[in-house]
Amino acid sequence: QSVLTQPPSASGTPGQTVTISCSGSNSNIGRNIVNWYQQLPGTAPTLLIYSTNQRSSGVPDRFSGSKSGTSASLAISGLQSEDEADYYCSAWDDSLNAWVFGGGTKLTVL
Amino acid sequence: EVLLVESGGGVVQPGGSLRLSCAASGFTFDDYAMHWVRQAPGKGLEWVSFVTGNGDATYYAESVKGRFTISRDNSKNSLYLQMNSLRTEDTALYYCAKDRGSSGWTHWGQGTLVTVSS
Numbered sequence: 597q598s599v600l601t602q603p604p605s606a607s608g609t610p611g612q613t614v615t616i617s618c619s620g621s622n623s624n625i626g627r628n629i630v631n632w633y634q635q636l637p638g639t640a641p642t643l644l645i646y647s648t649n650q651r652s653s654g655v656p657d658r659f660s661g662s663k664s665g666t667s668a669s670l671a672i673s674g675l676q677s678e679d680e681a682d683y684y685c686s687a688w689d690d691s692l693n694a695w696v697f698g699g700g701t702k703l704t705v706l
Numbered sequence: 707e708v709l710l711v712e713s714g715g716g717v718v719q720p721g722g723s724l725r726l727s728c729a730a731s732g733f734t735f736d737d738y739a740m741h742w743v744r745q746a747p748g749k750g751l752e753w754v755s756f757v758t759g760n761g762d763a764t765y766y767a768e769s770v771k772g773r774f775t776i777s778r779d780n781s782k783n784s785l786y787l788q789m790n791s792l793r794t795e796d797t798a799l800y801y802c803a804k805d806r807g808s809s810g811w812t813h814w815g816q817g818t819l820v821t822v823s824s
Contacts, residue, residue, distance in 0.1 A: 641743075647809065
């Protein structure tokens with residue numbers, strides 16, 4: 597059971613906007629920045645969003661991150677077939693003295 | 707170009723040991739903290755361990771504390787993970803990742819597979 601909670605799956609049709617949530621607590625998301633990682637099938641994870649809302653180099657502006665209280669969100673607008681991947685949120689947890697990940701969300705483009 | 711290449715994975719019996727290595731190139735290795743992250747087959751990412759750039763501080767996930775040891779040799783641009791008392795639940799693909807602080811973990815290796823089985 598992950599410290600950060602993500603929906604196991606999400607889906608949308610091409611062109612739609614999809615939002616993936618990441619719920620935590622005051623000891624992690626509530627106090628610290630959130631990073632998002634994308635993992636395409638059969639490949640290593642890559643950094644998508646850092647410092648809660650900053651796009652990593654080369655990431656299109658269709659991807660955006662935000663945070664409110666103890667929850668964070670990743671929004672993907674203008675959904676494309678190549679966005680099909682697993683998405684993970686991550687943050688430092690002050691209570692655990694550890695980095696924690698969400699369980700991951702598998703995004704399907706219908 | 708930043709490159710991280712893991713090695714040392716394999717099949718080991720429960721209770722056994724294994725040492726993973728991560729060879730780094732394309733950046734000033736000792737300027738950056740490093741992580742080990744693992745992914746069990748068909749499962750999500752799990753952070754394992756962290757070491758600062760000069761090796762003076764380390765952190766571990768509770769699941770590996772007391773069994774795994776992270777270290778680095780900056781003269782060889784290499785990161786290591788010594789894994790002892792291995793359990794079947796340690797079976798996973800192990801990645802090393804470069805930490806750029808508030809800029810995130812910007813580079814990951816392709817992983818090395820560890821299988822713990824009798």
